[in-house]
Amino acid sequence: MNYMAFLFILIVSIPIYMVCKWSLRRLKFGNDKNRKYLAVLPTIVLSPLVYVVIITLWVLSISYYSTIDFNQEIWKSNTEERFKMSKNIIESEMLVGKTKEEVIAILGDKYYLNNEDGLAYGLGVLPGLLSIDPSFLFIEFENGIVKKVYQYDS
Structure with missing residues (x-):
């Protein structure tokens, strides 16, 4: 894997980790100490998936072209x-x-x-x-x- 892809996934994982930790607190799942460890697993799973979605959206956006009436x-x-x-x-x-x-x-x-x-x-x-x-x-x-x-x- 390219180091840029790894860096991008790492950057994406920070807000994902924060959202996971916040969600666990809202759901009152676990205590304050183990919530940060529990938030790591969904972060590890979701970060590459979010990366793939972002790349897919990028590819689709550059494949778009406008159409015009025949002239x-x-x-x-x-x-x-x-x-x-x-x-x-x-x-x-x-x-x-x-x-x-x-x-x-x-x-x-x-x-x-x-x-x-x-x-x-x-x-x-x-x-x-x-x-x-x-x-x-x-x-x-x-x-x-x-x-x-x-x-x-x-």
């Missing part, structure tokens, strides 16, 4: 931030029922994949702790008409 100018000019608009494109189903030519007119001609089954547009790298690969917006066609639009990570 054709922003989509075409800022290819690394397209992921912010992908949710709006998918949920609004704005492309479903359109032809390939109409989709290219809306999203532009800078796509990664173009075959009879679909088009793939790069969305950039989604924010996240271990996110290093780009994501793509895949537009699936059936008989030349958009059937489904979804996002996938490479």
